Amino acid sequence: MAFWGQKPEDQNKPTAPNSPQLSGPTGSLEDSYNELVNSKTKSPAIDLAIKLSDIILEHAIKERASDVHIETQGTNLRVRFRIDGILQDMLNAPKNAQIPITQRIRVLAGFDPEPPTTFRNEEGRFQKLIQGRPIQVRVSSFPTVNGEKLVLRVLDKGQLGLNLEQLGLEHDTLTLIKKLIRNPYGIFFITGSTGSGKTTSLYAMLKNINTPMINIITLEDPVEYRLEGINQAQINVKTGFTWSEGLRTILRQDPDVIMVGEIRDYDTAEISLRSALTGHLLFTTIHTINAPSIIERLFEMGIPPFLIASSMLGAMSQRLVRKVCPHCAQKAEAPSESVVNEFIKNMDPAEGAIVKQMILAPGANYKVEKGCPQCKGTGYLGRTGIFELMLMNEEIRKKVLDHSPTDVIKKTAIQSAKMRTLLMDGISKAREGVTTLSEVIRVTATMV
Numbered sequence: 001m002a003f004w005g006q007k008p009e010d011q012n013k014p015t016a017p018n019s020p021q022l023s024g025p026t027g028s029l030e031d032s033y034n035e036l037v038n039s040k041t042k043s044p045a046i047d048l049a050i051k052l053s054d055i056i057l058e059h060a061i062k063e064r065a066s067d068v069h070i071e072t073q074g075t076n077l078r079v080r081f082r083i084d085g086i087l088q089d090m091l092n093a094p095k096n097a098q099i100p101i102t103q104r105i106r107v108l109a110g111f112d113p114e115p116p117t118t119f120r121n122e123e124g125r126f127q128k129l130i131q132g133r134p135i136q137v138r139v140s141s142f143p144t145v146n147g148e149k150l151v152l153r154v155l156d157k158g159q160l161g162l163n164l165e166q167l168g169l170e171h172d173t174l175t176l177i178k179k180l181i182r183n184p185y186g187i188f189f190i191t192g193s194t195g196s197g198k199t200t201s202l203y204a205m206l207k208n209i210n211t212p213m214i215n216i217i218t219l220e221d222p223v224e225y226r227l228e229g230i231n232q233a234q235i236n237v238k239t240g241f242t243w244s245e246g247l248r249t250i251l252r253q254d255p256d257v258i259m260v261g262e263i264r265d266y267d268t269a270e271i272s273l274r275s276a277l278t279g280h281l282l283f284t285t286i287h288t289i290n291a292p293s294i295i296e297r298l299f300e301m302g303i304p305p306f307l308i309a310s311s312m313l314g315a316m317s318q319r320l321v322r323k324v325c326p327h328c329a330q331k332a333e334a335p336s337e338s339v340v341n342e343f344i345k346n347m348d349p350a351e352g353a354i355v356k357q358m359i360l361a362p363g364a365n366y367k368v369e370k371g372c373p374q375c376k377g378t379g380y381l382g383r384t385g386i387f388e389l390m391l392m393n394e395e396i397r398k399k400v401l402d403h404s405p406t407d408v409i410k411k412t413a414i415q416s417a418k419m420r421t422l423l424m425d426g427i428s429k430a431r432e433g434v435t436t437l438s439e440v441i442r443v444t445a446t447m448v
């Protein structure tokens, strides 16, 4: 039990949409675009640009896109959406010079309507109510030789699933995490590649423990989403508000919980670990390939083993896997034993044995992707997380104090803490028919 007690039950339930769900646009973005440019009613150019930007965003929300790429390539207008991690062409049409779409987006983002003549880093954001939901959009502009390229990061609070229950954690992992984030002090690390959902997990954890009785402060670059009741600060290296300087400032703000967006240097790591020893609870991310290798990364930064051993609560690694489309997925047999033997041949023998047993155990509900109109022929629809949670225990602590390398830490975590690796967690999800074995192997390929 944490020193600030438990949250009321109802705050852990998934939140209902703010307003009734209105129906989104019908047809494709291309249909909507053609309808707009062929419209008989004479509208001023700027009205058309406003309409077009709305249409693009409405389709982006409907298709669950995370990013919208708007490229004005010579005489063409090309719009692509990133859906479930993969870019897809949505519109490729002759540019209508009468519709100043990029100027419209530039104004919304707070830029000058015309791109600068000499290169300048432009980043802006705006919020828009789409289908009754507040959508936050972050805009980045890039001057290519073919013209300006705009990338819009779309943050839909409804899609974001900021509840721990929605991340895709297995029941036992979820229970462990809820307990862990209620520790009065210590540091917890999350690692994962770009776009693996680290920020969403961090936000979900903060939201889960957030009450008026504790002071939560974050340091982020960039602040991806505004959270109610949490003090979020944006790193600004140019003005000297660096990670380490920001952290020193935060520590004078009487914090209970601190979220440090990323640890990438000795100073930030050292201050973070020390403050975790002196009554603060810290959540942070660090760039490594799996949970056990975080320790070696901290050694490389020059952090002494005793500081890691005494402050670290645990670490989690994560990736996103595509969920197999429920409309067209087909049943699949488990792979043959010889295929599995080939797959595990380079793994540590003990780990390989667990993986083999997991894949071949009877009772699995394996699926294979096919493709249908609902999933646009990809065979997949939506994504979920796979996780590797390593909790600190006496055995791992001893290995840390011995300055052990990653493979020893990993072996110890699997044996003594029953750590399920990313691959093992992914196999569980494939066995349940949530995703496919090939998707799990694709996503975790760099791990084994």
Ligand SMILES: [Zn+2]
Pocket (backbone or CB within 6 Å): 325, 326, 327, 328, 329, 370, 371, 372, 373, 374, 375, 376, 377, 379, 380
């Ligand atoms: Zn399908």
